Amino acid sequence: MTGTPTYAAPTGIAEATALLTQAQDPAVLSGGTMLVPEMSHRTRRPDLVLDLRNARLSGVRVEADTLTIGAATTYRQVLDTTLPGGGAALAVLQTVARGITGGPQIRNRGTVGGSAAWANPSSDVPGLLVGLDATIRVDGAGGHRLIAAQDWVTGAFRTARAPAEILTGITAPTRPRHRFGYVKFKLAESSWPIVTATCLASPVGNVVLSVGGAFERPLRLSLAGVPADLPERELRTLLAEQIAAADPTPWTDVLADGAYRARISPVIAARAVQQALAKDPNSGEEPWTSN
Numbered sequence: 001m002t003g004t005p006t007y008a009a010p011t012g013i014a015e016a017t018a019l020l021t022q023a024q025d026p027a028v029l030s031g032g033t034m035l036v037p038e039m040s041h042r043t044r045r046p047d048l049v050l051d052l053r054n055a056r057l058s059g060v061r062v063e064a065d066t067l068t069i070g071a072a073t074t075y076r077q078v079l080d081t082t083l084p085g086g087g088a089a090l091a092v093l094q095t096v097a098r099g100i101t102g103g104p105q106i107r108n109r110g111t112v113g114g115s116a117a118w119a120n121p122s123s124d125v126p127g128l129l130v131g132l133d134a135t136i137r138v139d140g141a142g143g144h145r146l147i148a149a150q151d152w153v154t155g156a157f158r159t160a161r162a163p164a165e166i167l168t169g170i171t172a173p174t175r176p177r178h179r180f181g182y183v184k185f186k187l188a189e190s191s192w193p194i195v196t197a198t199c200l201a202s203p204v205g206n207v208v209l210s211v212g213g214a215f216e217r218p219l220r221l222s223l224a225g226v227p228a229d230l231p232e233r234e235l236r237t238l239l240a241e242q243i244a245a246a247d248p249t250p251w252t253d254v255l256a257d258g259a260y261r262a263r264i265s266p267v268i269a270a271r272a273v274q275q276a277l278a279k280d281p282n283s284g285e286e287p288w289t290s291n
């Protein structure tokens with residue numbers, strides 16, 4: 001496409017998906033922190049820009065034991081959420097939102113759904129969603145599909161979403177009794193992540209862990225009944241074995257090469273596990289940790 005794209009800001013999903021099916025190379029616009037620079041550099045030249053601003057897709061809700069995040073929810077909205085009952089899931093999401101680099105501009109404009117749809121291996125969100133055992137909803141003209149976060153990213157910058165589908169929302173179990181750890185390793189305060197690790201630990205030490213940034217697709221690991229006092233060296237060895245067994249494809253970009261990322265991923269993962277296991281659930285302390 002060489003001309004000026006058509007712009008539309010539909011007020012609902014049905015209208016949005018109908019417009020998408022009529023376009024040849026549509027682009028969904030959420031916060032625009034990635035899409036707008038791409039269009040400015042002319043590396044992306046869609047025939048339709050479908051702006052989600054009026055589609056009522058932003059906001060965070062807690063119902064029963066489920067956290068729901070609208071696709072167009074900004075990091076700022078996540079941080080401003082004061083809902084009770086969000087459990088470890090909301091706490092770790094807020095930790096991630098707080099740590100997004102780029103300052104207030106990116107936190108005010110960038111969205112959780114935009115990051116999930118972008119599927120940059122170096123982003124925080126894809127790995128986080130795997131660690132939360134989240135489910136991603138996409139809507140198309142034929143209805144909606146629910147996709148497990150583990151199956152969402154199919155490769156670097158690739159997802160299970162079809163071009164005429166919109167990511168509309170994300171749900172995750174709140175995990176009210178779990179504790180969490182989130183560790184992000186980066187070169188400098190202003191740089192993007194090199195490796196991230198999200199860990200949720202149940203009261204009896206069952207641990208679900210995801211590693212992001214290091215591989216083309218986030219990696220999900222689980223450890224049953226890990227003792228809180230397991231020496232760090234043994235924990236790293238255990239995690240290194242699990243990562244090697246999964247044989248993920250390392251991710252290389254300008255920040256770090258894949259071999260380096262793969263080598264440090266057990267170290268970062270072990271730190272997240274230690275954070276999650278650090279506090280005694282019977283101590284009366286706030287049961288979640290943050291980095």
Ligand SMILES: Cc1cc2nc3c(=O)[nH]c(=O)nc-3n(C[C@H](O)[C@H](O)[C@H](O)COP(=O)(O)OP(=O)(O)OC[C@H]3O[C@@H](n4cnc5c(N)ncnc54)[C@H](O)[C@@H]3O)c2cc1C
Nearest residue numbers: 028030031032033034035101102110111114117123124167
């Ligand atoms: C300076 C800077 C620092 C940053 N730091 C970090 C960081 O530390 N960690 C991190 O993880 N990220 C970081 N980011 C990336 C940021 O997280 C993402 O830019 C943001 O979350 C993307 O959301 P957006 O709404 O702006 O996406 P957009 O730019 O609107 O869209 C991104 C892509 O996803 C598609 N898309 C968006 N929404 C949907 C949808 N609902 N359905 C289907 N497709 C959709 C668009 O078409 C586009 O291809 C940074 C970005 C910048 C510019």
